[in-house]
Amino acid sequence: MAGGVRGGLPAGVEIRGEFRPCYESILTHEALAFVAALEREFRPRVKYVLQCRKEQQARFDAGELPRFDPATAAIRDGDWTCAPIPDVIADRRVEITGPVERKMIINALNSGAKMFMADFEDSLAPTWDNIVRGQINLRDAVNRTITFEDTARNKKYELKEKTAVLLVRPRGWHLPEAHLEIDGEPATGALVDFGLYYFHNQAAFRAAHGQSGPFFYLPKMQHAREAALWNAVFERAQAAAGAPRGSVRATVLIETLPAVFQMHEILYALRDHSAGLNCGRWDYIFSFIKTVRAHADRLLPDRVLVGMTQPFLRNYTELLIQTCHRRGVHAMGGMAAQIPIRDDKAANDKAAELVRADKLREVRAGHDGTWAAHPGLVPMVLEVFDANMPGANQVHVKRDDVSVTCQDLLQMPKGVRTLEGLRLNTRVGVQYVAAWLGGTGSVPLYNLMEDAATAEISRVQNWQWIKYGAMLDGELVPTRVTRDVFQRVLAEELERIEREVGAPRFRAGRYQQAAQLFARQCLAEQLDDFLTLDAYRHIVRLVPSSRI
Ligand SMILES: CC(=O)SCCNC(=O)CCNC(=O)[C@H](O)C(C)(C)COP(=O)(O)OP(=O)(O)OC[C@H]1O[C@@H](n2cnc3c(N)ncnc32)[C@H](O)[C@@H]1OP(=O)(O)O
């Protein structure tokens, strides 16, 4: 029902999701008109970049491997830099991340981290309610009026005086927003997230941050043409809002294999709006498998063995640092998956040590900052960066020693493939999808943070092993991963999940549905591009539309 849109719906706009009274201040006539204008102008380009992805993948499937594009050598070799970094984000040594959930936003802003990346992406299940409430929460955060009351625990939340600076990550180009139609077609999720946030907050944000911002993180891009599209969106939004050109700044996640060959080009496309690049390691591993899916000789080892010291990942991070520093912008590190473990000091110390080692590696390599998954980790990560990065950043560390070739980026990680790896992928994948279908996009599982990117690794790795009949190491009799082996593992792991979570929670949860969805994806003849695209159909809730 759209009965609550103040000023009525703009022509051609339909709200197909439920309209709750609290949505009124976000889904206004003017805000929807702003989003519709972006959608009308950029929808053809969004479709074009997605079509280009398909064509590029078809070439990889035909045997090509990703490489640096000879046509853009002049950009890679040229002597140019991005626009100077605004003071307010010069020092971003620790960035906490989390979904746009009200209590978590307050906790993250209060965490002591320099920045907070509020996420509509990997860590959010994009139900209509999560999306619109996320916008309400961010608006209240920008205006510093956000509060939360946990009545069950009699606990009140409000902002401290000094808080982290907000960065917002909209959805990737591939995800539609089915609950909002523009001219009869679902809107582009990325433009809805960006458009609503920018419309409601740009002025207040800039007023509070020396006329800089708002700041964004841009996910899952594969090519500089996608960055050029974002750049055009920024130009258009700034002009429409009367905001200074270049006030918006965005950090691009280099989290697909094709994108690592396009880093200079991506920065060049966004050079007036860039705040650097980030090593999105989890999606990068997922994308590595996805990109080489037709190459039977490129099977990855167990997911737990694909760590940041594997040469292909080390090479990617070092090349990213060199690229960013050459162009005068930040090279941000990524997310260690370990989170604090309550009630087990030894395990907690071990997890903290793994995070510390990861952050130490990052700061010593030249990263200007990094991500933390949990407020409990922020002090330790700060300490590591404080001890090793005396200035606000280390953009001056040029890393001219780094020399990385195509082959270095495509080097296969080493390690075993085990039945336990298949089991863990399955157990984690099913539980994650069950949570996602229930509206939660990041969860603690077996003491690790799991989100859409980590779950994707589990899915595509299972698919790859089944598709090519991977031989498992360490079995008494030679064991190949077949469809039957996977089905047996799935049944056993579902039983184990039921034992672990208990029968009542298992029955009330969406585990069976998740298992079906996950299995369909692992067993598909052709690999699906995204787990969440398939799963999205199960969280869409359309209501009869009524135009005002
Ligand atoms: C691949 C990528 O894209 S990585 C980036 C995307 N992923 C993320 O951002 C994940 C962020 N982290 C999280 O979502 C959470 O830490 C989880 C789900 C992994 C674990 O959360 P929980 O089980 O709630 O952890 P836990 O019970 O220890 O939380 C303790 C407190 O810290 C808060 N908290 C935990 N993580 C965060 C966070 N990232 N931001 C803000 N607050 C947080 C909890 O809300 C809770 O608050 P309370 O004590 O006031 O109730």
Ligand SMILES: O=CC(=O)O
């Ligand atoms: O978004 C981050 C990632 O690692 O994926």
Ligand SMILES: [Mg+2]
């Ligand atoms: Mg990601």
